[in-house]
Amino acid sequence: MKLRDIKEGTNGKILSGSTLDLEREVGDITTDSRLVKKGDVFIAIKGERVDGHDYIQDAVSRGAQALVLSRTPSIQIPESVLALEVDDTVLALGKLAAYWRNKMPAKTIGITGSVGKTSTKEVTASILSRKFVTLRSQKSYNNEIGLPLTLLGLTPEVEVAVLEMGGAYRMGEIEYLCSIAKPFIGVVIVVGYAHIGRMGSLERIAENKSELVRSLPSEGFAILNRDDHRVKAMADVTKAHVVWYGLDEESYIRATDVVSEGLNGIRFVLHIGDRSYQVKAPLLGRHSVHTILASVAVAHVMGMEDQEIVHAIKELPPGLRLIVNKGINGSTILDDTYNANPTSMLAALNLLNDIEGHRIAVLGDMAELGHFTEEGHLKVGARAAEVCDKLYTVGELAQIIARGALQAGMNPGDVVTLKDYQEAIDVLKRDLHEGDVVLVKASRIVSLDKLVAALTVQNEVVQ
Structure with missing residues (x-):
C-alpha cells in the first residue's frame, strides 16, 4: 500500500505533507500509537475513554509517515508526514478498507x-x-x-x-x-x-x-x-x-x-x-x-x-478458546474465562461432565442478559447441580446460579458463594486438591482470568 492509497481511500484533506511522493510505500496501519513503527500509518480514533488525537505526537515520534485525523491537531506536524483530515476517522477507516479490499x-x-x-x-x-x-x-x-x-x-x-x-x-x-x-x-x-x-x-x-x-x-x-x-x-x-x-x-x-x-x-x-x-x-x-x-x-x-x-x-490445533492448564495441588484448570452467556456456560458444563475426576465449577456473572438475567443464571445453576461435585459462584448475579443449583437439589454444603475473584483466589487456594477438575467461566467483567493465573502452575499447559 502506498501513501496515494491512503489519500484516495480516505478522501482526506491534506493538512501537511503536500509535497511528499505519494508513491512511497507505507508500513502497517494502526489505531494504537504504542504500536507505531517507522513508516506506519496512524489513524486517530476517539473512543469512549481514550482519544487517539491526544497521541498524535507519540505516533509521529515513533516514526509514523501518515496520519488520519478528524480535527486539526494542536501540534505542528512536520511536512515529512502526510496528515489527512476527515469528518469521521472510524468511517474513514472503513472507506479505506473497502477501497483496499476492492483492489x-x-x-x-x-x-x-x-x-x-x-x-x-x-x-x-x-x-x-x-x-x-x-x-x-x-x-x-x-x-x-x-x-x-x-x-x-x-x-x-x-x-x-x-x-x-x-x-x-x-x-x-x-x-x-x-x-x-x-x-x-x-x-x-x-x-x-x-x-x-x-x-x-x-x-x-x-x-x-x-x-x-x-x-x-x-x-x-x-x-x-x-x-x-x-x-x-x-x-x-x-x-x-x-x-x-x-x-x-x-x-x-x-x-x-x-x-x-x-x-x-x-x-x-x-x-x-x-x-x-x-x-x-x-x-x-x-x-x-x-x-x-x-x-x-x-x-x-x-x-x-x-x-x-x-x-x-x-491436524487442528487444540485449545482454541478453552485452555487446559496444570493447576496447583495436582488439580486441572479448564480456563474458559474469555466470556460467558447461558449457551456457552451450558456447553462448558457439558464438557466438564465428560471428564473424569472430582468436578468443580467456578462460575461468575453473565453480563448483558437483560430480562433473561434471572432465567439464564437459574438454568446454568440447574445444570451445574447435575454435573458438579462442588460449585463456587463469584459475583452478585452468580448468586442466582447458586440458587438455581440449590433449587435443583444440590447439597448446600457443596455450594459456595464468593464476592469477587480475590476472595475466590483465597478460598480455592485452600480448597483445591489432587484430582480436582476445575472449570472457570464468567463474563470478562468478573476478571476470573486473574483467578486462573493464581491457580495455574506457570508455563504448565496440559494441551
Whole structure:
C-alpha cells in the first residue's frame, strides 16, 4: 500500500505533507500509537475513554509517515508526514478498507453468531490454509474498527480472508461490515442469548445476524446451521446458494455418532453428501462438532477435496478458546474465562461432565442478559447441580446460579458463594486438591482470568 492509497481511500484533506511522493510505500496501519513503527500509518480514533488525537505526537515520534485525523491537531506536524483530515476517522477507516479490499483478489468469508464466532473462524482458517493462502481476523477483530484493520492486511498473494463479524451493539452493524468486506460466503452459527440485554429479544438478534446472508451475492453461499430454527429461517432471506450443516439428517454436511472423549477431544462420523468418514478432532466438548461442520461446509464450497478436509481436521490445533492448564495441588484448570452467556456456560458444563475426576465449577456473572438475567443464571445453576461435585459462584448475579443449583437439589454444603475473584483466589487456594477438575467461566467483567493465573502452575499447559 502506498501513501496515494491512503489519500484516495480516505478522501482526506491534506493538512501537511503536500509535497511528499505519494508513491512511497507505507508500513502497517494502526489505531494504537504504542504500536507505531517507522513508516506506519496512524489513524486517530476517539473512543469512549481514550482519544487517539491526544497521541498524535507519540505516533509521529515513533516514526509514523501518515496520519488520519478528524480535527486539526494542536501540534505542528512536520511536512515529512502526510496528515489527512476527515469528518469521521472510524468511517474513514472503513472507506479505506473497502477501497483496499476492492483492489485485492481474495474471496472473503464472513462468520457470525451469538457464540462460537472466534472458534469457527480459527477452525475454518486452519482448514483452508492447507490449500489456500489465508488471512484471518486477529483476536476478536469483529467490529467497525477491527474488521477494517484485518482487511488492510490483504496482499495480492492472499486467496481467502476469514472474517469474524460481531453485530452485538446495533441493527445494521453487520450490514455495514458486509459493505466493506463484500463476503462471498457467509456462515451463521447460532442465535442465542449473548447481548440480549442490548438487542431486546432473540428475534431481534436473529434479524441482526441475518444481515450477513442478506448481503451475500446470488453467486455466493450461505452456510446455515440447520439445527437452530432461527438460523434455518434465514434461508428465506438470502439470494445466495444455501448449504446446510448440523446433526439434522437433512443437512448436507452432517455428523452422527458424536462422542466426547473429555480432554482427548471428540470423534464422530462426518457425512459430506452421501460420503462418510470416521473423524477424530482435538477440540473439546460435543458442542465443538458444529464448529467443525461449519468449517467443513466452507472448505467444501471452496473446492477442497474430502480427504484434504478430513486430514486438516485431524491436524487442528487444540485449545482454541478453552485452555487446559496444570493447576496447583495436582488439580486441572479448564480456563474458559474469555466470556460467558447461558449457551456457552451450558456447553462448558457439558464438557466438564465428560471428564473424569472430582468436578468443580467456578462460575461468575453473565453480563448483558437483560430480562433473561434471572432465567439464564437459574438454568446454568440447574445444570451445574447435575454435573458438579462442588460449585463456587463469584459475583452478585452468580448468586442466582447458586440458587438455581440449590433449587435443583444440590447439597448446600457443596455450594459456595464468593464476592469477587480475590476472595475466590483465597478460598480455592485452600480448597483445591489432587484430582480436582476445575472449570472457570464468567463474563470478562468478573476478571476470573486473574483467578486462573493464581491457580495455574506457570508455563504448565496440559494441551
